Amino acid sequence: MRPLRLLAAVTGSPRLLAAAPRTGTAPVHVPPDSLSGAGGTAPAPDRPSSRTRLRAWAELLRVSALFTVPGDALAGAAATGRRPGRGTALAVGASLCLYEAGMALNDWADREEDAVDRPHRPIPSGRVAPGAALAAAGALTAAGLALAARAGRPALAVASGLAATVWAYDLRLKHTRLGPAAMASARALDLLLGATATAGAAGTHAAPGPAGAHPPSAALPAALALGAHTYAVTAVSRHEVQGGSTAAPLAALAGVAGLGAAALRGRPAHGEPSPAPATGTLLLPAFVTAYLRTAAVPLLHAVLNPSPPLTRRAVGGGIRAMIPLQATLAARAGSPLVGLAAMGLVPLARALSRKVSPT
Template sequence: MRAGDLVELVRAPAALTVLGDTLAGMATAPPPDLRPARHALLPVASTCLYLGGMALNDYGDRDLDAVERPERPIPSGRVTPRQALAVGTGLVATGVAAAGAASGRRGLTVAVPLAACVLTYDLAAKDRPAGAVVMAACRGLDVLLGATPGSVRTALPTAAVLTTHTLAVTALSRGEVHGTTRGVAGSAVAGTVVVAATTAVAAWRSPAGPPGGPTVRRVAALAATAGYVATCLPAQRTAAADRTATAARTATRAGLQAMIPLQAAWTLRGGRRASSAVLAGAALTGRLLHRRGRRQVSIT
């Protein structure tokens, strides 16, 4: 298995959209609760779980991909099913171990159910009605992975918003091969409006606390919210009108890219400037990869 085949198997560029989950969760914690050296492992844990899930996704879809997407690593023969299974399970196990190293028993309490949701989606639930809900639960748990024991309750709104957005993106992704429906695409548009409104209200009501001043944080968070809307809403509206597979793929990719400004909005609300800088770097890297022609991959 060549390095390029491994990168394609795990959808490495798409992992940029998951870095901000735990950062957004950590942004809800009071500074004394954070231990930067240890909590820096949480984005690593999150990324490993995501990459492992992508490999297991292709392992579970290997027969269907042989018909619908023969260019993918497993059906094309560039990666064997055994290799994909080993990569996927190894990365998921590494992610759980990293969460335990970062947050001890509390980290495992979230990481183990998160890993179970990843496995359930990839190997059992994806093509069932509950599949989109399971995927959305993965994103919500990923946010809660970053919350400290004293900030779980305050992290719930952040988790709920990213869960809602993920539900819409996952539902749209089911139309990447055969097209979507007006109802699914329209629900995605409505979901984006609700998520944006909720985020904007939360940004305006951002609590006092970290340095930088509430006004600066509010403006920055509102700007990130506007970036979120601009990134995904136009493609979703096009999918609602067009409903073709091409439009669904474009809307799915836009929804994935929109994860970053959405995470940034909630991170900025908490006054975490360093975390926001990381997300800005992730967004810039994603744009550079897109301009260089790297394949933007889906979650299916």
């Protein structure tokens, strides 16, 4: 056999076989499929494991920030002077669903922007399909409204306003000047949802607390305080990708300090019930200290060095600081033990935020 034909026979190259001169010996043909492995088929690409898919959805929904949600309803319930009951539980469930709907919708709406700035996010990285994220947002919104409806028509009305605000923010208002105000309104409405559901849950009457019962409107000062904090954190978050802003974290730092000082005032604001004198006097300063430490310290770092990593850290601290702020609002309303229950979520939020970013 000539050398060229011998090489073709060994390599199975169709071009070399065609170039080899014909002789009386039949050409040796190696099927191309045999080069790809046993059975003549190429190995199929590995499918994502269940753990990988679960991780992708956890990132999409930002599950580490979920622990900041139940305290809204608890603070709202405390503001009405009632102990948490069935209506409060329904409000917590509705709030969790609507919050997660907003997270899924946020990434769906930002999928093209994230492909440039955050290609590691679940949708641009291909780990979650855009249609699946949008479907999840719709299903979670429906579930949240259904839970709120079980707490009565007033609660459903507040939840509907909350859902409309969430969708308007994600689809239209996020990148406008109204973005921070829309996000602040959503958090304020979430606290009012807890107050309304607790005060008027269908078929139940929540037991009044030690300070007596109040109408849901008594929760307005607490809702405004939570909204102010949310506005400040959202304004900072608009710079977390590029960094470079000193004014936003500085203004947020001033707002956080103002909220902490207001919480420690001797007399509650107009319309707020008075705190329980014994336990409240002990726990309220501790809650305020935890709030300032969680929110103010990373904001100060972002003021001194407005780099993207420190700005993102300030946003994450501001999100986690909502828990001690909710505890503070509950204690000022006369329910320090409710605030203590909310503070029990802090270790969980901190531990999970190390695995899944809340931003």
